[in-house]
Amino acid sequence: MEIKKQHIVLKTEQLSIGYKSKKEETVIASNINIELQQGELVGLVGANGIGKSTLLRTLTKVQQPLSGHISMDSKSIDSFSNLELAKSLSLVLTEHSFSKNLTVFELIALGRQPYTNWIGNLTEDDKTVVSRVMEDTSIKELQHKKCFELSDGQLQKVMIARALAQDTALIILDEPTTHLDMYHKAYILNLLKTLANKTNKTILFSSHEIDLAIQLCNKLIVMSNSEVISGTPKELINMGSFDTLFPKDLIVFDNDSGSFKVKK
Amino acid sequence: MQETKTYKKQFVILSLVLLVFFFANISLGSVSIPLKSIFGSIFGNNIENNSWQYIIQDYRLPKAFTAILVGSGLGISGLLMQTLFKNPLAGPFVLGISSGASLGVALVIMGASTFGGFLSTILVSQWSLVIAASIGSFLVLLAVVMVSVRVRDTMAILIIGLMFGSITAAIVSVLSYFTSAEQLQQYIFWGFGSLGNLSWSELGVLSLVYLIGLLISIYAIKQLNTLLLGENYAKSLGLDIKKSRLIIIVATSLLAGTITAFAGPIAFIGLAIPHLTRQVFKTSNHKVLLPAVFLYGAIVMLICDSIAQLPMSDYTLPINAITSIVGAPVVIWLLIRQRKMMF
Numbered sequence: 001m002e003i004k005k006q007h008i009v010l011k012t013e014q015l016s017i018g019y020k021s022k023k024e025e026t027v028i029a030s031n032i033n034i035e036l037q038q039g040e041l042v043g044l045v046g047a048n049g050i051g052k053s054t055l056l057r058t059l060t061k062v063q064q065p066l067s068g069h070i071s072m073d074s075k076s077i078d079s080f081s082n083l084e085l086a087k088s089l090s091l092v093l094t095e096h097s098f099s100k101n102l103t104v105f106e107l108i109a110l111g112r113q114p115y116t117n118w119i120g121n122l123t124e125d126d127k128t129v130v131s132r133v134m135e136d137t138s139i140k141e142l143q144h145k146k147c148f149e150l151s152d153g154q155l156q157k158v159m160i161a162r163a164l165a166q167d168t169a170l171i172i173l174d175e176p177t178t179h180l181d182m183y184h185k186a187y188i189l190n191l192l193k194t195l196a197n198k199t200n201k202t203i204l205f206s207s208h209e210i211d212l213a214i215q216l217c218n219k220l221i222v223m224s225n226s227e228v229i230s231g232t233p234k235e236l237i238n239m240g241s242f243d244t245l246f247p248k249d250l251i252v253f254d255n256d257s258g259s260f261k262v263k264k
Numbered sequence: 265m266q267e268t269k270t271y272k273k274q275f276v277i278l279s280l281v282l283l284v285f286f287f288a289n290i291s292l293g294s295v296s297i298p299l300k301s302i303f304g305s306i307f308g309n310n311i312e313n314n315s316w317q318y319i320i321q322d323y324r325l326p327k328a329f330t331a332i333l334v335g336s337g338l339g340i341s342g343l344l345m346q347t348l349f350k351n352p353l354a355g356p357f358v359l360g361i362s363s364g365a366s367l368g369v370a371l372v373i374m375g376a377s378t379f380g381g382f383l384s385t386i387l388v389s390q391w392s393l394v395i396a397a398s399i400g401s402f403l404v405l406l407a408v409v410m411v412s413v414r415v416r417d418t419m420a421i422l423i424i425g426l427m428f429g430s431i432t433a434a435i436v437s438v439l440s441y442f443t444s445a446e447q448l449q450q451y452i453f454w455g456f457g458s459l460g461n462l463s464w465s466e467l468g469v470l471s472l473v474y475l476i477g478l479l480i481s482i483y484a485i486k487q488l489n490t491l492l493l494g495e496n497y498a499k500s501l502g503l504d505i506k507k508s509r510l511i512i513i514v515a516t517s518l519l520a521g522t523i524t525a526f527a528g529p530i531a532f533i534g535l536a537i538p539h540l541t542r543q544v545f546k547t548s549n550h551k552v553l554l555p556a557v558f559l560y561g562a563i564v565m566l567i568c569d570s571i572a573q574l575p576m577s578d579y580t581l582p583i584n585a586i587t588s589i590v591g592a593p594v595v596i597w598l599l600i601r602q603r604k605m606m607f
Contacts, residue, residue, distance in 0.1 A: 086502030097350065099492040101548040113501045115488055119551065120486035166501070181537070 006037035008074070009169050009202040010059065015068035017051065017058045025066055028054050032068070032228045034221055036204060041196040042230075043213035044206040046223030047246055052206040055223070056174055056264045059204075061085060072170065086100070086114040090166035092173040100148035104158050107147060108133060111165030133164040136195060153184040157191070164195065173205035177212075185209055189216050210242065211259035233258070271545065271552055278559040282332075285566040290324045290329065292570050294578045296514040308527030323460065326467050328566065330406050333467075333474050334527045335537070335565025340481055342534030343541075344558050347488045347550070349412060349421055352598065358588045359408055359421075360428035361401040362531075365524035366455070367432040368400025369393055373451045374443040396472060398521030404428050405513050428567035455585035457528030459569055470526050477518035481554060484511050488550040531584055532591020533568075537561045538591040539598055564590070 016030035028051035036042055046052050057063040059070060061077055068079045072088055080088065098107070111133075112126040122130070134140045137157045147155065156176060163171045171193070176195070177185040189209065193216045196203045207213055213220060214233040221230040224244040229236070236242065242253040242260075251260045289304050297316050305320040338356060345354040345361075356362050370393050407428060412421045440448050462470065487508040490498045495505055520534065541556045542548070568586045 062496075062499075081502075082499070082504060083502035086500060091500040093496055093499065095494060095496060097494040098497060099350075099548045101542070102492060103547075106547075106549060107493070110490065110493055110501070113486065113503075116486070118483070118486060120489055228280070 006039065008018040008035050009038055009072065010034070010204075011071050011079075011124075012059070012075075012123075013069040015058070015070060016066040017054050017063075018066050019054075020066060027066060029223060029228050030066075034228075034230045036170070036202050036219070038202055039196055039200040040202050040218040041193050041216060042204045042219045042221060043204070043217040044204065044215055044221045044223065045208070045210050045245070046206075050223045050225070052223060053174065055228075056172055056204075056206060060089060060091060060172055083114055086166065086168075088168050089170050089172065090163035090168040090181040092156075092163050092171070092176055094174050094178060096155070098147075100146065102147055103143070104134075104139060104145050104147065104150070105130065105143040106159060108143075108162045108165050111162040111167075114166065129167060130165055133161045136164060136198065138190065152179050153181075153187070156180065156184075156188055160188075160191065160195075164199070165199075168201070170202045170204065173203070175207060176205050177207055177209055186212055189213070192216075210245075211257075214258045265551070275555065275559070278556070278563070282559055282563050282566075284572070285563055286328055286332070289328045289566045289570050292322065293319070293324060293573055294580075295319055311538060322464075326462050326464055327460045327569065330462050330470070330527060331565040331569045332562040333470055334459060334523050334530060335533055335561035335563070335568075337474050337477065337523045337561070338520040338530060338534040339537035339541075339557040339561025339564075340554065341477065341516040342536075343515050343538040343550070343553060344481060344484070344488065344512050345534070346538055347491055348409075348509065348516075350491075351421060352539065353422055353426075353535065353595070355532075355538075356401070356516065356524075357529065357531045358399050358535055359425035360404050360432065361425075361516065361520050362529040363429040363432040364400040364402070364404030365494065365521045366400070367395035367404075367435055368396030368398070368521070369449070369454060369525055370436045370439050370451055371400075372396045373454070374439045375446050376447075391469065393525040394469060394522045397525030398473070398517050400432075401521040401524065402517035404432065405517055409509060409513060444451065454528050455584075456582035457530045457587075459527055459565075459583055460580070462526055466526060470522055473518055473522040477515050477522075480511060480515035480518070484508065484515060485550045485554060487511065489548075492548055525535050528584065531588045532595065533561060533565065533587050534596040536591040537564060539594065540564070 012032050012034050015032040016027060017032065018028040032055070032060070044052055044055065054063065058065050061080070062257045072080070077085070109122055109126070109130050112122060112129065113120060116122060116126065134143055137160055139154065139157050139161060142150065142154060142158070147158070150158065153155070160176070176188055176192070180188060189212050192203050192205060195201065212239070217233060219230055220226065220233055220236055220237060222241045222245065226244065229241055231239070237255055237258060249264055254261045287302070290306070291299055293296065297320065301313065301316055302320060305317055306325065342355040345359060346352055408421065408425055411424050415421065415424070440451065485505060490501055490503045491508065493501070499505055523530070537560050538553070538557055538587065541553060541560050545552055547553065547554050568583060568590060570604045572583050573582045574581060
């Protein structure tokens with residue numbers, strides 16, 4: 001266990017998330033207190049519809065919190081301009097509505113946009129960054145391919161490389177393992193782990209791969225109906241947090257193997 | 265974005281092709297003029313035949329320049345629309361932008377008569393046509409954008425564009441019911457589309473507004489490239505989506521609006537040219553596409569105009585018929601090859 005106090009990249013205090021309409025507030029989760037430290041791989045798990053996406057949307061300033069406070073690098077995220085936020089936080093989304101006519105290199109290079117000049121010319125530095133992130137994600141040989149030629153797994157690596165090229169302290173991924181086979185699910189999450197270690201960036205992702213997340217993450221955020229708690233996988237297992245995730249009629253959490261088993 | 269390939273060779277070849285078609289366009293027409301006299305006239309030497317001089321300098325030359333502006337301008341506005349709406353079938357004609365401009369022009373030409381003689385002389389000036397057409401296309405475009413924010417389906421946006429087109433067409437027909445035959449005729453001739461009716465001073469007005477639209481488009485290149493990632497990614501890269509959208513809409517309205525005001529609603533060029541360009545250049549990078557679309561648009565329009573002149577005959581076909589004959593098959597071909605339909 002690391003003792004030394006690391007730099008805190010993202011912190012929420014008494015955060016309450018949900019939707020506000022003119023008449024009423026719909027609270028999805030409240031009393032969320034999380035701290036993400038530099039170089040940590042953090043998994044966000046919870047059942048469908050529990051509010052994982054809402055939490056991520058709130059953390060990325062797409063949606064306003066109902067109450068509470070979010071800070072990045074000890075500054076409130078409200079004080080960030082669009083461009084400042086783009087230099088501190090990058091995203092990998094589930095939507096794939098971008099132009100597939102782009103080459104892998106072009107798409108990753110778009111991650112450098114917050115740093116390029118008015119017409120978007122790449123400097124030598126930008127090109128070095130793009131080339132480095134392609135090596136980090138081992139997609140160098142794909143660089144001249146068009147995105148429509150790629151498999152789902154390759155495309156996910158490209159999107160991760162694009163986020164890396166944005167060179168931010170925090171990368172947030174929304175369900176990066178959907179549509180992937182078992183091997184590629186493990187591959188992508190393991191890649192995130194390696195990247196967090198190597199680049200010292202904080203990586204937060206939401207996922208349904210609870211057993212993989214338990215094995216790979218430094219920290220997990222578990223969302224259940226009653227509360228949102230975070231801790232190391234070991235702490236959470238000991239606290240029995242995973243038992244509260246799902247209704248207990250079909251699957252139960254097995255503390256020894258760290259995974260869910262179907263009831264027999 | 266970096267050009268992973270260099271496109272220098274293609275650009276040089278295209279520029280030469282443009283030059284060739286420019287001169288070919290000037291030398292073709294109902295009166296055959298020897299090539300030597302044509303060059304002589306263009307480069308300022310006095311040539312022996314005065315009527316030739318007149319034909320070249322006051323008819324064919326402005327017409328060729330108009331063709332270049334119209335083709336490139338419509339092509340670029342089509343490119344901007346296809347990226348903004350993330351829809352390969354978007355274009356100034358399809359989205360009802362040309363109809364918006366038509367409505368503006370119709371209001372000026374036909375509506376002016378209802379205000380009486382004094383106002384009509386003020387209203388039907390070059391600038392009022394330009395302003396009315398640009399405002400008309402801007403308003404229609406704004407309406408389409410506003411609807412498209414709510415309706416995410418890309419095909420629905422096209423249908424909405426068509427509906428706006430129908431509404432404006434309906435208003436135009438109501439207007440034409442109350443207008444005099446003369447003005448109706450003026451409007452209908454305008455609707456056929458024509459590149460040859462511009463005087464040098466009108467061409468000056470067109471060029472000026474065109475240039476502003478073009479400069480704004482160049483300024484928007486980086487934003488257009490960011491938008492290729494989709495709005496959510498673009499936002500995460502620090503792009504102010506609302507501002508970019510407005511910039512792109514203004515550029516499109518200026519380009520498509522003025523061109524429509526002067527040359528009539530010209531179909532399919534704005535839709536087909538960006539696709540032809542992507543087929544050849546195989547990139548979505550606007551830094552390459554914008555100049556390439558400029559060249560292709562200009563070349564194709566010069567060719568269409570040369571065909572419309574029906575060389576060696578006295579007839580001139582409406583330019584709109586020619587662009588539709590060229591453009592409509594391109595759209596059908598694109599629809600059949602769905603997979604290649606990318607923005």
